[in-house]
Every structure is written in structure tokens, then in C-alpha cells.
Amino acid sequence: MFTIGDPLIILAQQLINGLILGSIYGLIAIGYTMVYGIIGMINFAHGEIYMISSYLFAIFLALVGLFGVSSVPVALLITLVVTLVITGLYGFSVERIAYRPLRGSSRLAPLISAIGMSLVLQNFVLLSQGANTQIFPSIYEGVLRWSMGSKDNFVQITYIQAMIIGVTVVSMIALNILINHTPLGRACRATQQDRTMANLMGINTDRVISLTFVIGAAMAAVAGMLITFNFKSFDFFIGFVAGIKAFTAAVLGGIGSIPGAMLGGIILGLAESLFAGLVNTDYKDVFAFGLLVTVLVFRPTGILGQPEVEKI
């Protein structure tokens, strides 16, 4: 029925790969889109936060092992929580140190500050951890396979990839509850629409802005941990490319919109992997960015972005 290299099999496999890649882009893009929504700046240091979370994850997993936690799920859980918290702290500090003092100045000032922060974080990791590519151990190996017709024809998804999709879905649900169904989320949306008025309602808008950075960083940390798990290698420079791609995803989906960021991420991931699988690997980025340009020509505010007014 199916032959080796059947386009349908490749299509199915690339759809899965694209979904996984897209989930990661989407998770990182949330940080860009939330920060833009609330204070109207692009946090270029966000990609580095993602990179740092990879390092933190590996370091703390090793430390937890060193302290004699032998059960893998327990060790992972502890590491997960610690990494989330510390990455959140990084996000908080970046805002406090590099952006808050510049609030009220021209739009360009925090942008330059963000680029500076990105370089600082990158070089901090380069100096403290070295330039070598770090290797992460293999945990939870295994694949789910659906064969079609013959034994050599199959679509597969590794346990870790399945976990990526699962964790992304859970994170998105939690974020959705937070933004749409809790007072903190209401405060976020109010701050986004009219910061002064939110202040007058007794909302400490500085805290809300800090919270946005912490949530963004935590989402990037989730992505960083999942990617480390999946690719098992990372270096100090991974934040740059991932940051650019996620930023693209945020713009594609409509910057300022959280569902837009997720949708943009998935579209970008799917576009990339489908083009790579079915047409040409070398030009996948050209296709992805070409898609961005096309969308922006017809919808300058992105797919889910609203003209003039932004929604979180």
C-alpha cells in the first residue's frame, strides 16, 4: 500500500515534527508578546533567558543527583520547580535592572538596553560555563510508532516529543486560566489597556509588569527544559536563533495577543518542517520568513492582532 518515502508518510511525520517545533516557538513567543502588550517594548534579552534555563536545568539536575535523589521522576520534578523559579528571577531582575529605570524615556532607550542585556547574559554564560556544546544525558528514551502497511513505513513520535506537546498544552491552559479567570490576569489586562487608570483602581502596576516578565521567563524556561530534553545538547548561543524565531512567531500571530503567539509559533513550526521535509531543507527559513512577510502585507497587525488596540 505505502512505499518507502511515501509523501503521505513524510507529510504526517513532518506535521508531528512541526507541531513540536511550533510548541517550543509558541512558548517562547508568549514572553515577547506579553511584554510588548503591557509596556510596548521588545524584550530582546528574552531568548537568552531561554538559553539560561537550559543551563539551569542541566546544572540542577546534576546537583539533585549529587544530593542522592535516585528516583528520576522526583529528581526531574525538583529540578523543574527550581529551574522555573530561578529563571523567573532572571526575568524579574532583567526588568528591574535594565528596563524599569528607563520607563518614561523614549521608546528607543529600553530597546538598546535590551540588546545590551542580551549581550551581557550571553557573555556571562560564555565566561562562566565555557563555549563548548554541553551534552545532556538521555532520559526516558523510547518511541511510539504507527506503522502503515509494511514494517519500514511508520510515523513516530518519541516519548519526549509527546511530553513536549503535553506540557505545552498544560502550560497554555494554566496561562489561559491565569489571564482570563483570575484577578491577577484582570489586573494584567487592565494595565495593558490603561496603566494610569489601573493604578487608580489600586493596582500596583509595577508589580503587574514584573509579573509579566516572570511569567514570560517561566514559559521560556518550560521551552528551554523541553528542548534540552529533546536535543540533549545546548550552548551559550542557542538563545539567539530561538529568540529570533519566537519573535517572528509573535509578530506573525499578532504581537500583544497570547493566543496569537501560540498560533504564530505553531504556524511557523509547521511551515518550517513541512517545507524542509517536502521541498528543501536549506531554504526552510527563507520560506518561514517569506510567510511572515506575506501575512504582514495582508494583515499588518498579524493573524490575531487587533488594529490599534492590543489584547493580551
Added chain:
Amino acid sequence: MGPIVIVEKVSIRFGGLLALNEVSFQMEERHIQAIIGPNGAGKTTLFNCLTGFYKPTEGSIVLRRDGKSYHLTQPPMGSFRGNPAGWMGGFLRNLFTSNPIHRTALLGVSRTYQNIRLFAQMTGIENLLVAQHNSVNHKLLSGIFQTPGFLRSEKKALEKAWYWLEFMGLEDTANIEAGNLAYGLQRRLELARAMATSPRLICLDEPAAGLNRQEIEDLNRVIVNLRNEHKISVLLIEHHMGVVMNISDRVVVLDHGEVISEGTPAEVQKDPRVIKAYLGEEEEDAPPQSRREA
């Protein structure tokens, strides 16, 4: 019942412009007090000082609440050369404390604006829920996991939001985005939202602007009701004399940043200085400076 607000010798200078010049007055608790004056008299500037947006160059504004005094104004940082220690103190305070505006809300001061500033993309009820931010459980984790305590506090907030919607006759707007409401409804919703913050003192900046006669009558009833039933002190800026003269207990008249008259509506109406400020000089050849001294 004692004063709720004591404004003492408040001056504020924007570059060369003296927007407020030693403004002093008191406001009794559970009074409706109007601030009137020609355009550019400094009324809105005074409101901005009251709510913490502007720091007066000199003077103080004290809010009295439950027998305690709270300063609504922080002295500005001043110049480094004149007073290095004071400057450092101000600098450190600015570094370690976040901006103070939300604190005036915590002290029970609420305000509305001349131009409507609702959260346009939130529904009516959400606007009122946001206003209760400080009285609800807004912990991150209890919100995500929807704990029973959290749900209880949400339910209470929702009840209170409904109370104020009904009070203003806005039940139908609960699930409509505020930006899509008619102008009159938006004005009422803004007042409802200000009330949902549980204020002791509410500052209304031209609440009657753009309303028709019937709506103004409704507004008057509502404001009087707030004072009588809800024990709220109302400070309002208004140009519409039908509102000012009918419901105010006291009126303060500002002109060129100075208080030129104060008293009951009847007293103020007869005050020649007020008439002069509104209608101009009688002697055409008088030098312009003498207007201020008059």
C-alpha cells in the same frame, strides 16, 4: 464629623507657570463639595495632586480617615546642590518603592476623568471586578488552581460588582464590552467602577459633561444618594451650575490657581469676586495685574 481632606498651602509650579498658588481649604466628611472656576483655573491640577499624580512644589494634602492622618503628597526630590541628603533620601525612596499612585486608592480615594477612561475591551462587570483588585484574593497559585477560598472571594467581588451595576441601573451592560456602550452608559459605568473600589472620598471630574437634562437629574440623585446612604464624601469639578448649586454643601472657587471664594452655594453666587472671575472686570481700563489682587 471633622474634615476628611485638609489641603494646606498647596503650590505647584510647571516651569514658569504657577498652576496652583497656596491653595488651602478643608472638606468635611460626608459633604458634597464642588470646585468651580473658569477654564485653566487649576481644578484638574488640584485633582491630580489629590490622587498622587503630581507632587506639589510646596504644601501638603492630608487625608483623615478613622482618626488617622495620611499624607497624600510626598515632597519632590528637589535639587541635589541645595540639599544633598534630602536628594539622596528621595532617590533611594524612588529606587526601592514603586510608584505611589495605587496607594491613594488603597487609602480610599477614587476618581473619574473628564474624558471617559474605562477599560474599553473589558465587559461592564469586568471593569467593576478590576476595581476590587485589592479586596479579592489575588494570589497567583490559588487563582490558577481555583481554590475554594479564591472562589469565595471571587463570588463576593461579583456580588459587589452586581450591586453597583444595579445601583446605577446598568444590569444590561454586564456582558457588553465597555467600549461599545452608549456615552451616557459609559459615564454611569465609570462612576460605578469608581464606587467599586470602596472609596471614602470620590473625586468626580466634570461628571455631567455631555449629559442631557434627564441624565443630569439622575446624576444629581445618585450623588446625593452616595453621600446619604453610602456615607461617601464627594469632591466634584463641575461647570454645570445646575449640578453645583443644587447638590453641593460647599463650593470652592478657583481662579488662576488661587482660591478666590469659599462658602455655601448661595454665598458664593453673591460673591463679587466670583462674578468678576466669571464675567470679567467692570472697569475696562484697569491694569491686568489688579485682577489677581482684587
